[in-house]
Amino acid sequence: MVKLLIALTVVCYFVSSPVFCAQAYTGKSAQQRQEEIRNRRSRLSSKIRALRGKEANLSGQMKELDEQADDLDTSLKELSHDLKVKQDELDVIKVRLAELVAELERRKALVADRVTAVYMQGELTYLELLFSAEDFREFINRAFYLNLIFEKDQELYESVKQKKEEVSQNKEKMEAAISSIAADREKLLEQSMQISRLRQDKSTLLRAIMSDKALAEKQFRELEEEGRRIEQFLRTLTGGYSGKWTSKFLKPVNGRITSGYGMRNHPILPGRRMHTGIDISASYGTPIKAGGDGKVVFAGWRGGYGKTVIIDHGGGLATLYGHCSGYATSVGQVVKAGQLIAYIGSTGLSTGNHLHFEVRRNGEPVNPMSVM
Ligand SMILES: [Zn+2]
Structure with missing residues (x-):
């Protein structure tokens, strides 16, 4: 049968001008083409397998990146929540601090007023007030009460001042916590953006691979189709x-x-x-x-x-x-x-x-x- 196919090729050789051989195939060229198709199909099939492998690999990587992005998203949400809570607390602290500062001012003014009032009352100096006492007992009493008032004022002032210091420290701590959380959040955002860029790159690559694969698959199908046509032709040639x-x-x-x-x-x-x-x-x-x-x-x-x-x-x-x-x-x-x-x-x-x-x-x- 093979020999017959060769015969058909020789016919074409005899006629020698390619114009005369413009028909689909001679037997030999059909067999050669068939061999060529087999080789190309096997190469394409390896290529398709490799591309499928790459595709699966990339899809896996993208899935991983998606999971990482999801985790980051969750962490970011938690951090944002923390930040919100801390900021609310800070707001409360700031209000409290403002109140304390105001109270402190009031206390300071009160002490000043008290001194001023003492002066104003009898246009006496504090000392004069003390020394205007008629006797030593009165002097002691006056001194004692005045002292008491001053001490009370002083104590109140100190306690407010102390509270103000505490709140002030709280405020600083809170601000530090907030800026640390904000920094963490920045880092996570940066990571999230990196992942997003990585995913974008991989997605581009995946699209290219899928398009290569589709092309190779199309070529493979076309070769299959041509292989079938040649097979058909060879069947009619060799007739059996x-x-x-x-x-x-x-x-x-x-x-x-x-x-x-x-x-x-x-x-x-x-x-x-x-x-x-x-x-x-x-x-x-x-x-x-x-x-x-x-x-x-x-x-x-x-x-x-x-x-x-x-x-x-x-x-x-x-x-x-x-x-x-x-x-x-x-x-x-x-x-x-x-x-x-x-x-x-x-x-x-x-x-x-x-x-x-x-x-x-x-x-x-x-x-x-x-x-x-
Ligand atoms: Zn002849």
Whole structure:
């Protein structure tokens, strides 16, 4: 079967101009293409596997980053809450401090007032007040009460001052706590932003990988599709003919042999070329008969050969009928020796009505005269 495929390629080589081989595939090129497709598919499949691995890996990393971001978010919320609570406390402290400062001022004023009042009352100095006592006992009493009042004022003043100090310290502590929390919060925000940027990068990478993967998968599917088409083509070519023609071939058409097998000056193309078959002259429409039992593996236009029929005879033997005007058979048909398969014409690279008849053994052209 392989040999038959090679034969079909040789046909194209004979015709030599690529224009004539513009049809889908020759057997050999189909096999080569098939091999190429297998290789490319295996490469693509590794690539797709690798990309899938990368994709899974990146998705995993992104999931991790998402979890980290969630944790950070929770911590940030907690810190923000702490901050709010502390700030509220600070507000309370500030109010309390303001109250204390005011009270302290009031106390200070009170002490001053008291002294002023003492002066004002009798336009006496504090000492005069003391010394204006009529006797020592009164003096002592006055001194005692005055002292008492001053001491009370002083005590109150001191206690307020003390409280003010305490609250002041509280305020400082609170402010320190707040600025520490705020700093922590800043750090977390920075981390959160880093994670967000990292995630963004990975997301971009993931998109690129997914698009690469999609492209590779598309290429893979296209190759699969082409592989199927080639397989189909190869099936029609190799036909699966189970018989084996061993007899001499019949002359496919009655007529004069106008050109023999071998090197010759080509009737149309320049230079000497190998003539891989024989030309049998006959009038237009003359029936062409199968040279032997076999299966039709090709019936269609084949470059310079024009309308062509190829029959697989099994055992590596094939015959080709070129320049036909029409077909009387189709691909896949099993034919008997002498059965009508086509009609004489001048299609393809031909100068007049005739049959170009070829015999191939294991792909190589053989002189048809030697097997007829
Ligand atoms: Zn010929």
